[in-house]
Amino acid sequence: MKPKIALQLWSIKEACEANFHEALKEVKQSGFDGVEFAGYYGKSPAEVKGYLDECGLEVAASHISYEKLRANLEEVVAFEKAIGNKRIVVPHATFSTFEEWQAFIAEMEEMAVKVAEEGMEFYYHNHAHEFAEIPGQDIIDCIYKDAKHIHLEMDLYWLAYSGTDVFAWLEAHKDRIGLFHMKDMQESPKESTEIGSGILPMKEYVELAKQLALPWLIVEQEAFQKYQPLEATSIGYRQLKALVDEVYA
Numbered sequence: 001m002k003p004k005i006a007l008q009l010w011s012i013k014e015a016c017e018a019n020f021h022e023a024l025k026e027v028k029q030s031g032f033d034g035v036e037f038a039g040y041y042g043k044s045p046a047e048v049k050g051y052l053d054e055c056g057l058e059v060a061a062s063h064i065s066y067e068k069l070r071a072n073l074e075e076v077v078a079f080e081k082a083i084g085n086k087r088i089v090v091p092h093a094t095f096s097t098f099e100e101w102q103a104f105i106a107e108m109e110e111m112a113v114k115v116a117e118e119g120m121e122f123y124y125h126n127h128a129h130e131f132a133e134i135p136g137q138d139i140i141d142c143i144y145k146d147a148k149h150i151h152l153e154m155d156l157y158w159l160a161y162s163g164t165d166v167f168a169w170l171e172a173h174k175d176r177i178g179l180f181h182m183k184d185m186q187e188s189p190k191e192s193t194e195i196g197s198g199i200l201p202m203k204e205y206v207e208l209a210k211q212l213a214l215p216w217l218i219v220e221q222e223a224f225q226k227y228q229p230l231e232a233t234s235i236g237y238r239q240l241k242a243l244v245d246e247v248y249a
Helices: 009-018 020-030 045-055 066-083 098-117 139-146 156-161 166-172 202-212 229-247
Strands: 004-008 034-037 058-063 087-090 121-125 150-155 177-182 184-186 191-193 216-219
Touching: 004 009, 004 058, 004 229, 009 020, 009 034, 009 229, 020 045, 020 229, 045 066, 058 216, 066 087, 066 098, 087 177, 098 121, 098 139, 098 150, 121 177, 139 150, 150 156, 156 166, 156 177, 156 184, 166 202, 177 202, 202 229, 216 229
Parallel strands: 004 034, 004 216, 034 058, 058 087, 087 121, 121 150, 150 177, 177 216
Antiparallel strands: 184 191
């Protein structure tokens, strides 16, 4: 089965802020199968579900802050169920000590157990700092070892940015990886760019996604050089779709 392709909506946050409904229509027109949310811009679950149904978009996942989950987990779960989402993702965390990270991981694991009981999956999404922030500690590996209910949404751009051996790391942790963030890297300055315009081995990443039988590949772009966000992400979709078609042929 080919993976479906979603857009992490943080990539087009200005368009979402201006007109959330129209932004979702444009995402569908670009070809995407679904979206990964990064906020709901004051819309109710019924409104969000209505937009998705009208546009013919599915929910790949949703990024929800640790602080919001900590304050209102039951409310969040109810909202996500109402819009048809099965994957809750903590998008970011940072701490100055290993002990703080350990406490955070333990608390996330408790949340992940509750989320699993509701028939959903709980994820953590990496950046680069988790591999360097605490000397001698790979925090994502700590999550992998100490929190068995937490799945990994691996941002391959940030994994590469951290200087980690990407393929060796993914191989060692493959049984808990459920989603990939697909983002290419411009060489100089080192920042994200359209898929196919950078230096990362995107085809090899898609081949690995096939080995892992990932259900979704999620396009994200955080820096823009030549194109505005909606156009850049549309290019990203087309480039990734061509790679998927080639690899899964």
